Amino acid sequence: MDxxxxxxxxxxxxxxxxxxxxxxxxxxxxxxxxxxxxxNEAANEKVTFLKLxxxxxxxxxxxxxxxxxxxxDHVAIDVKNIEKVHEMVTAxxxxxxxDEIHFLPFWENGVKFFTIEGPNKEKVEFSQHL
Numbered sequence: 001m002d003x004x005x006x007x008x009x010x011x012x013x014x015x016x017x018x019x020x021x022x023x024x025x026x027x028x029x030x031x032x033x034x035x036x037x038x039x040n041e042a043a044n045e046k047v048t049f050l051k052l053x054x055x056x057x058x059x060x061x062x063x064x065x066x067x068x069x070x071x072x073d074h075v076a077i078d079v080k081n082i083e084k085v086h087e088m089v090t091a092x093x094x095x096x097x098x099d100e101i102h103f104l105p106f107w108e109n110g111v112k113f114f115t116i117e118g119p120n121k122e123k124v125e126f127s128q129h130l
Contacts, residue, residue, distance in 0.1 A: 003092070006085045011078035011127050012049065012056040016065040020046045023059045032057065038106055047106070074115065074123035082112045082128040089116060089126065 017023040024034065032050040040047050046061040058076070065071060079085045082101055089095050099114040113127040 003085070003088050006080050006088070008078040008080065011076040011125075012058045013072055014058045014060065014074040014076065014123075014125070015071060016062045016073050017059050018061065018063050018065045018067070020048060020059060020061040023061075024048055024050065027052075027057060027059075036107060040104060042104075074125045076113070076125035076127045079126050079128050082114070082126060085126050085128075086114055089114075 015023070027050045028034070030052070032052040034048060035051040035056065036049040038047050039045065040060065043060075043062070048059045050057045050059065086095070086101055094116055095114075096117050097115060099116065101112050101114050103110055103112050107129055109130040111127055111129050113125050115123050115125045118124055
């Protein structure tokens with residue numbers, strides 16, 4: 001099976017922030033709407049998903065944003081079957097972080113995801129809404 005067959009396209013772009021209120025106001029001024037807000041209890045971070053058409057930005061207040069060029073933290077790819085994708089990515093030798101599948105109670109039924117690192121130290125997240 002081809003890995004591409006498991007992918008639906010981009011799910012979101014992750015942007016860390018030190019000030020959620022300012023970040024939300026900025027993206028709302030650009031025309032984005034708040035699609036979902038929560039708190040990641042495990043990381044003690046406020047999380048806001050902002051949507052404009054088919055573009056979704058996940059802002060998370062980690063108080064560690066670098067505030068410099070290159071501030072985007074990760075690109076998340078929406079997948080059909082997270083377990084199958086994890087198996088395929090690992091078998092291909094691409095799971096350089098040896099990350100396992102994680103669960104967060106985001107959206108209606110939660111989300112499962114894992115993250116790898118690209119050749120330029122960029123993070124690529126594979127994510128499935130449940």
